Amino acid sequence: MGISDLIFRKKISYDLDTLESIQSIAIPVYQPIKGIVSPVNNIEYILQRKATEHKRNGRMDLAIACLCKSNEIFPHSNFLWGKKDYMRLVEFLKEAGRFEDARNEQTKIDKLFQKDLTTLVFEKTLLDCKSLDIDLVQSTDNSCVCFECAKYTRRIFSISGKDKRFQILPPYLKLNLKEHEYCFNSFYPFFFTLSIPSWEYKGNLINWCNRPYVDERTPEQRAYYKKRVCESEQEVLDRNNYDMLREKLLVFTPKSFGGFRRMKSLRSSNYLKLCNVAIEKGINLDKTPNFSIYHF
Numbered sequence: 001m002g003i004s005d006l007i008f009r010k011k012i013s014y015d016l017d018t019l020e021s022i023q024s025i026a027i028p029v030y031q032p033i034k035g036i037v038s039p040v041n042n043i044e045y046i047l048q049r050k051a052t053e054h055k056r057n058g059r060m061d062l063a064i065a066c067l068c069k070s071n072e073i074f075p076h077s078n079f080l081w082g083k084k085d086y087m088r089l090v091e092f093l094k095e096a097g098r099f100e101d102a103r104n105e106q107t108k109i110d111k112l113f114q115k116d117l118t119t120l121v122f123e124k125t126l127l128d129c130k131s132l133d134i135d136l137v138q139s140t141d142n143s144c145v146c147f148e149c150a151k152y153t154r155r156i157f158s159i160s161g162k163d164k165r166f167q168i169l170p171p172y173l174k175l176n177l178k179e180h181e182y183c184f185n186s187f188y189p190f191f192f193t194l195s196i197p198s199w200e201y202k203g204n205l206i207n208w209c210n211r212p213y214v215d216e217r218t219p220e221q222r223a224y225y226k227k228r229v230c231e232s233e234q235e236v237l238d239r240n241n242y243d244m245l246r247e248k249l250l251v252f253t254p255k256s257f258g259g260f261r262r263m264k265s266l267r268s269s270n271y272l273k274l275c276n277v278a279i280e281k282g283i284n285l286d287k288t289p290n291f292s293i294y295h296f
């Protein structure tokens with residue numbers, strides 16, 4: 001039993017060693033956090049740690065129960081938990097061979113995180129502008145954007161379209177489009193008479209913001225974006241393949257995803273054997289992602 005468990009038990013007298021007691025933990029009511037605090041005394045954090053301990057001791061049922069409970073508590077926490085934290089449950093379910101449950105949990109988590117970063121920033125900026133009663137936003141010089149998004153960097157836009165000195169803010173940014181999944185666009189409220197743009201420009205600011213809409217990325221920025229998309233998409237595909245291997249060919253499957261990727265990049269003899277066995281089950285381990293939707 002660790003120190004955290006003692007603190008936890010002292011506060012709410014549950015034990016984390018039976019399914020019933022884990023499942024009966026009530027959703028806590030937290031006070032809002034002030035300043036920089038760590039969540040180490042939060043129940044959901046302690047449950048996550050306890051899951052690791054149960055897994056190490058071969059009690060996957062208890063480990064999964066802890067993660068189910070912490071995922072249930074996360075949205076009510078005073079700490080912001082990310083998708084990666086929620087996804088531990090999915091991974092543990094797969095490791096336990098519970099693939100159907102893993103898919104169901106994945107669907108729930110995807111729904112919670114369906115908005116991409118650009119959309120969240122976009123919505124926050126619109127709210128900020130509304131509360132400040134201003135209509136203008138500036139876009140920044142972003143290093144990770146596609147060919148299309150690159151046309152909208154380093155400009156000022158009118159949210160409503162009523163300020164004819166500037167173009168209307170492109171509405172596609174709030175649509176969570178798959179083709180812009182890896183683009184990061186940020187916008188900030190702009191006071192025309194007070195704000196100074198965060199980028200350099202030449203000549204008159206209004207003329208600058210209406211310059212031709214072309215891709216102005218440097219070769220390095222273009223290469224960085226392409227690398228990020230290709231590597232991320234390949235990882236998603238490899239992970240799906242690895243999951244299919246785990247589900248359909250348990251005996252041949254490497255112990256970890258990292259191990260699988262290492263053998264794949266080395267094209268080891270075991271990997272080539274695995275490819276042959278997998279192909280009989282309809283799994284092509286050497287498949288490459290379809291990049292055609294992305295604007296490199």
Ligand SMILES: [Zn+2]
Pocket residue numbers: 145146147148149150179180183
């Ligand atoms: Zn884009």
